[in-house]
Amino acid sequence: MVGRQGNVLLVNGERLPRLEAPAGGRERWRLLNSANGAYFDVSLPGHSLRVIGWDGGVLPEPYDVDHLLIAPGERYELLVELGGAEGDTIELQTQHYDRGHALPDLGPRPLATFALTAPPANPAPRSPEPRGDVEPLPVTPATPRRSFTLSEEEPAGPADEPRFFINDEAYPDVTRLVVGTGEIEVWEIVNDAEMDHPFHLHGTFFQVLDQPHLGWKDTVNVPRKSTVRIAVDFDNPGLWMYHCHILEHAERGMMGVLQVGEAP
Numbered sequence: 001m002v003g004r005q006g007n008v009l010l011v012n013g014e015r016l017p018r019l020e021a022p023a024g025g026r027e028r029w030r031l032l033n034s035a036n037g038a039y040f041d042v043s044l045p046g047h048s049l050r051v052i053g054w055d056g057g058v059l060p061e062p063y064d065v066d067h068l069l070i071a072p073g074e075r076y077e078l079l080v081e082l083g084g085a086e087g088d089t090i091e092l093q094t095q096h097y098d099r100g101h102a103l104p105d106l107g108p109r110p111l112a113t114f115a116l117t118a119p120p121a122n123p124a125p126r127s128p129e130p131r132g133d134v135e136p137l138p139v140t141p142a143t144p145r146r147s148f149t150l151s152e153e154e155p156a157g158p159a160d161e162p163r164f165f166i167n168d169e170a171y172p173d174v175t176r177l178v179v180g181t182g183e184i185e186v187w188e189i190v191n192d193a194e195m196d197h198p199f200h201l202h203g204t205f206f207q208v209l210d211q212p213h214l215g216w217k218d219t220v221n222v223p224r225k226s227t228v229r230i231a232v233d234f235d236n237p238g239l240w241m242y243h244c245h246i247l248e249h250a251e252r253g254m255m256g257v258l259q260v261g262e263a264p
Protein backbone atom coordinates (compact mmCIF):
# COMPACT_ATOMS: atom_id res chain seq x y z
CA MET A 1 0.00 0.00 0.00
CA VAL A 2 2.70 2.53 0.93
CA GLY A 3 5.39 1.15 -1.37
CA ARG A 4 8.48 -0.65 -0.25
CA GLN A 5 10.06 1.21 2.67
CA GLY A 6 13.03 -1.08 3.28
CA ASN A 7 14.93 -1.26 6.55
CA VAL A 8 18.48 -0.35 5.48
CA LEU A 9 19.52 3.09 4.24
CA LEU A 10 22.18 3.25 1.54
CA VAL A 11 24.13 6.19 0.14
CA ASN A 12 25.81 5.45 -3.19
CA GLY A 13 25.12 1.79 -2.47
CA GLU A 14 26.90 1.85 0.89
CA ARG A 15 25.55 1.63 4.38
CA LEU A 16 26.64 4.65 6.47
CA PRO A 17 29.66 5.63 4.36
CA ARG A 18 32.39 7.69 6.01
CA LEU A 19 33.59 10.43 3.70
CA GLU A 20 36.37 12.94 4.10
CA ALA A 21 36.11 16.64 3.38
CA PRO A 22 38.35 19.61 4.16
CA ALA A 23 37.12 21.68 7.14
CA GLY A 24 35.46 24.89 5.98
CA GLY A 25 35.23 23.64 2.43
CA ARG A 26 32.32 24.23 0.14
CA GLU A 27 31.00 21.27 -1.84
CA ARG A 28 28.39 20.78 -4.51
CA TRP A 29 26.15 17.81 -3.86
CA ARG A 30 23.54 16.18 -6.02
CA LEU A 31 20.91 14.30 -4.03
CA LEU A 32 18.61 11.84 -5.78
CA ASN A 33 15.98 9.83 -3.97
CA SER A 34 16.21 6.49 -5.78
CA ALA A 35 14.20 4.60 -3.16
CA ASN A 36 10.98 2.97 -4.24
CA GLY A 37 8.69 4.30 -1.56
CA ALA A 38 10.83 5.92 1.15
CA TYR A 39 10.88 9.68 1.63
CA PHE A 40 14.04 11.38 2.86
CA ASP A 41 14.01 14.60 4.87
CA VAL A 42 17.72 15.34 4.99
CA SER A 43 19.69 17.70 7.17
CA LEU A 44 23.23 18.38 8.35
CA PRO A 45 22.59 19.43 11.96
CA GLY A 46 24.20 22.82 12.66
CA HIS A 47 24.54 23.61 8.96
CA SER A 48 22.16 24.99 6.41
CA LEU A 49 21.76 23.63 2.91
CA ARG A 50 21.78 25.96 -0.08
CA VAL A 51 19.50 24.68 -2.82
CA ILE A 52 20.89 25.68 -6.22
CA GLY A 53 19.11 23.29 -8.56
CA TRP A 54 16.25 20.90 -9.11
CA ASP A 55 15.36 17.99 -11.41
CA GLY A 56 15.55 20.13 -14.55
CA GLY A 57 18.57 22.35 -13.93
CA VAL A 58 20.03 25.23 -11.98
CA LEU A 59 17.76 27.80 -10.30
CA PRO A 60 17.95 31.53 -11.05
CA GLU A 61 17.69 32.26 -7.29
CA PRO A 62 19.20 29.79 -4.82
CA TYR A 63 17.59 29.46 -1.38
CA ASP A 64 18.62 28.14 2.04
CA VAL A 65 16.88 25.47 4.08
CA ASP A 66 17.77 23.65 7.28
CA HIS A 67 16.22 20.41 6.07
CA LEU A 68 15.12 19.22 2.67
CA LEU A 69 12.30 16.83 1.85
CA ILE A 70 13.11 14.58 -1.12
CA ALA A 71 10.29 12.43 -2.45
CA PRO A 72 11.00 9.32 -4.58
CA GLY A 73 12.33 10.39 -7.97
CA GLU A 74 13.18 13.98 -7.00
CA ARG A 75 16.65 15.46 -7.46
CA TYR A 76 18.20 18.46 -5.74
CA GLU A 77 21.54 20.20 -6.16
CA LEU A 78 23.04 21.78 -3.07
CA LEU A 79 25.98 23.92 -2.08
CA VAL A 80 27.11 22.84 1.37
CA GLU A 81 29.56 24.66 3.64
CA LEU A 82 31.30 22.12 5.82
CA GLY A 83 32.08 24.45 8.72
CA GLY A 84 34.05 22.98 11.62
CA ALA A 85 37.58 22.08 12.60
CA GLU A 86 39.92 19.31 11.51
CA GLY A 87 38.91 16.11 13.32
CA ASP A 88 35.23 17.07 13.64
CA THR A 89 32.59 14.86 12.14
CA ILE A 90 29.32 15.98 10.60
CA GLU A 91 26.44 13.57 10.12
CA LEU A 92 24.07 13.70 7.21
CA GLN A 93 20.72 12.60 8.60
CA THR A 94 17.23 11.89 7.49
CA GLN A 95 14.27 12.47 9.75
CA HIS A 96 10.75 11.16 9.73
CA TYR A 97 8.28 12.76 7.36
CA ASP A 98 4.62 11.97 7.89
CA ARG A 99 3.43 10.94 4.44
CA GLY A 100 0.28 9.25 5.69
CA HIS A 101 -0.98 5.79 6.59
CA ALA A 102 0.51 6.15 10.11
CA LEU A 103 4.03 5.04 9.18
CA PRO A 104 6.14 4.82 12.36
CA ASP A 105 8.45 7.68 13.35
CA LEU A 106 11.89 6.06 13.63
CA GLY A 107 13.50 9.36 14.69
CA PRO A 108 16.55 10.87 13.01
CA ARG A 109 18.59 8.24 11.14
CA PRO A 110 22.18 8.67 9.95
CA LEU A 111 22.92 8.46 6.23
CA ALA A 112 26.63 9.30 5.99
CA THR A 113 29.43 10.77 8.12
CA PHE A 114 31.78 13.51 6.93
CA ALA A 115 35.15 13.51 8.68
CA LEU A 116 36.73 16.96 8.42
CA THR A 117 40.36 17.03 7.38
CA ALA A 118 42.86 19.89 7.48
CA PRO A 119 41.90 22.72 5.14
CA PRO A 120 44.25 23.15 2.18
CA ALA A 121 47.14 25.54 2.82
CA ASN A 122 46.39 27.47 -0.36
CA PRO A 123 42.66 27.14 -1.02
CA ALA A 124 41.63 27.73 -4.60
CA PRO A 125 39.55 30.86 -5.16
CA ARG A 126 35.83 30.14 -4.91
CA SER A 127 33.97 29.99 -8.14
CA PRO A 128 30.77 32.06 -8.27
CA GLU A 129 27.47 30.37 -7.45
CA PRO A 130 25.86 28.94 -10.54
CA ARG A 131 22.67 30.72 -11.63
CA GLY A 132 20.15 29.28 -14.04
CA ASP A 133 18.43 31.19 -16.76
CA VAL A 134 14.72 30.44 -16.21
CA GLU A 135 11.76 32.63 -17.15
CA PRO A 136 8.29 32.00 -15.70
CA LEU A 137 6.02 30.31 -18.25
CA PRO A 138 3.48 32.82 -19.57
CA VAL A 139 0.36 31.60 -17.75
CA THR A 140 -2.77 33.69 -18.32
CA PRO A 141 -6.46 33.22 -17.45
CA ALA A 142 -6.83 31.82 -20.99
CA THR A 143 -4.22 29.08 -20.47
CA PRO A 144 -5.93 25.67 -20.76
CA ARG A 145 -6.41 23.84 -17.47
CA ARG A 146 -6.65 20.14 -16.72
CA SER A 147 -7.37 18.46 -13.45
CA PHE A 148 -5.97 15.11 -12.27
CA THR A 149 -7.40 13.53 -9.15
CA LEU A 150 -5.23 10.90 -7.44
CA SER A 151 -7.08 8.33 -5.38
CA GLU A 152 -6.48 4.96 -3.76
CA GLU A 153 -8.54 1.98 -2.74
CA GLU A 154 -7.44 -0.17 0.17
CA PRO A 155 -7.61 -3.95 -0.28
CA ALA A 156 -11.02 -5.31 0.67
CA GLY A 157 -9.57 -8.55 2.03
CA PRO A 158 -6.29 -10.41 2.50
CA ALA A 159 -6.42 -11.80 -1.05
CA ASP A 160 -6.88 -8.32 -2.55
CA GLU A 161 -4.32 -5.80 -3.68
CA PRO A 162 -4.61 -2.05 -3.21
CA ARG A 163 -5.52 -0.08 -6.32
CA PHE A 164 -4.56 3.42 -7.38
CA PHE A 165 -6.26 5.77 -9.84
CA ILE A 166 -5.87 9.01 -11.74
CA ASN A 167 -9.29 10.54 -12.54
CA ASP A 168 -10.85 7.18 -11.58
CA GLU A 169 -8.90 5.33 -14.28
CA ALA A 170 -6.23 2.70 -13.57
CA TYR A 171 -3.45 2.00 -16.07
CA PRO A 172 -3.56 0.35 -18.60
CA ASP A 173 -7.30 1.12 -18.93
CA VAL A 174 -6.78 4.84 -19.41
CA THR A 175 -7.88 7.52 -21.86
CA ARG A 176 -4.90 8.91 -23.76
CA LEU A 177 -4.48 12.67 -23.34
CA VAL A 178 -3.60 14.60 -26.48
CA VAL A 179 -1.81 17.96 -26.37
CA GLY A 180 -0.55 20.06 -29.28
CA THR A 181 3.21 20.56 -29.58
CA GLY A 182 4.18 23.88 -28.03
CA GLU A 183 0.98 24.22 -25.99
CA ILE A 184 1.27 25.58 -22.48
CA GLU A 185 -1.17 24.17 -19.93
CA VAL A 186 -1.81 24.39 -16.21
CA TRP A 187 -2.26 21.01 -14.59
CA GLU A 188 -4.02 20.84 -11.25
CA ILE A 189 -3.06 17.69 -9.37
CA VAL A 190 -5.58 16.93 -6.66
CA ASN A 191 -4.53 14.35 -4.12
CA ASP A 192 -7.69 12.91 -2.66
CA ALA A 193 -5.84 9.95 -1.11
CA GLU A 194 -4.74 9.18 2.44
CA MET A 195 -1.05 9.52 1.64
CA ASP A 196 1.31 11.73 -0.35
CA HIS A 197 2.03 10.85 -3.98
CA PRO A 198 5.06 12.17 -5.92
CA PHE A 199 3.73 13.08 -9.37
CA HIS A 200 6.19 12.55 -12.23
CA LEU A 201 5.89 13.64 -15.86
CA HIS A 202 8.04 12.29 -18.68
CA GLY A 203 9.29 14.18 -21.72
CA THR A 204 9.36 17.71 -20.39
CA PHE A 205 9.88 19.78 -17.28
CA PHE A 206 7.33 21.96 -15.50
CA GLN A 207 7.17 24.90 -13.11
CA VAL A 208 5.39 24.45 -9.79
CA LEU A 209 2.95 27.32 -9.20
CA ASP A 210 1.83 28.81 -5.85
CA GLN A 211 5.27 28.49 -4.22
CA PRO A 212 8.11 30.97 -4.02
CA HIS A 213 10.88 29.36 -6.08
CA LEU A 214 11.29 29.40 -9.85
CA GLY A 215 12.87 26.42 -11.59
CA TRP A 216 12.26 23.31 -13.65
CA LYS A 217 11.02 20.07 -12.16
CA ASP A 218 9.67 16.77 -13.45
CA THR A 219 8.62 15.31 -10.10
CA VAL A 220 6.64 17.06 -7.39
CA ASN A 221 5.29 15.72 -4.13
CA VAL A 222 1.55 16.20 -3.77
CA PRO A 223 0.73 15.96 -0.06
CA ARG A 224 -2.38 14.02 0.85
CA LYS A 225 -5.67 15.90 0.72
CA SER A 226 -4.08 18.83 -1.09
CA THR A 227 -3.69 20.28 -4.57
CA VAL A 228 -0.52 21.25 -6.46
CA ARG A 229 -0.66 23.29 -9.69
CA ILE A 230 2.05 23.07 -12.33
CA ALA A 231 2.61 24.95 -15.59
CA VAL A 232 3.86 22.78 -18.44
CA ASP A 233 5.26 23.71 -21.85
CA PHE A 234 4.71 20.68 -24.10
CA ASP A 235 7.69 21.29 -26.37
CA ASN A 236 8.71 17.66 -26.85
CA PRO A 237 6.50 15.64 -29.25
CA GLY A 238 5.99 11.97 -28.53
CA LEU A 239 4.14 9.51 -26.37
CA TRP A 240 4.85 10.00 -22.67
CA MET A 241 3.84 8.67 -19.28
CA TYR A 242 2.84 10.51 -16.17
CA HIS A 243 2.63 8.58 -12.94
CA CYS A 244 3.17 8.42 -9.23
CA HIS A 245 6.87 7.82 -8.60
CA ILE A 246 6.17 5.28 -5.88
CA LEU A 247 6.52 2.43 -8.32
CA GLU A 248 4.08 0.11 -6.60
CA HIS A 249 1.45 2.80 -7.14
CA ALA A 250 2.30 3.23 -10.83
CA GLU A 251 2.29 -0.56 -11.20
CA ARG A 252 -1.15 -0.78 -9.60
CA GLY A 253 -2.80 1.87 -11.73
CA MET A 254 -1.61 5.40 -10.88
CA MET A 255 -0.22 6.10 -14.34
CA GLY A 256 -1.50 7.77 -17.51
CA VAL A 257 -0.49 8.27 -21.14
CA LEU A 258 0.05 11.60 -22.83
CA GLN A 259 0.48 12.22 -26.55
CA VAL A 260 2.21 15.46 -27.50
CA GLY A 261 1.73 16.35 -31.16
CA GLU A 262 0.83 13.87 -33.92
CA ALA A 263 0.36 10.20 -33.05
CA PRO A 264 3.75 8.48 -33.38
Ligand SMILES: [Cu+2]
Pocket residue numbers: 196197198244245246249250254
Ligand atom coordinates in the same frame (compact mmCIF):
# COMPACT_ATOMS: atom_id res chain seq x y z
CU1 LIG B 1 1.76 7.14 -5.04
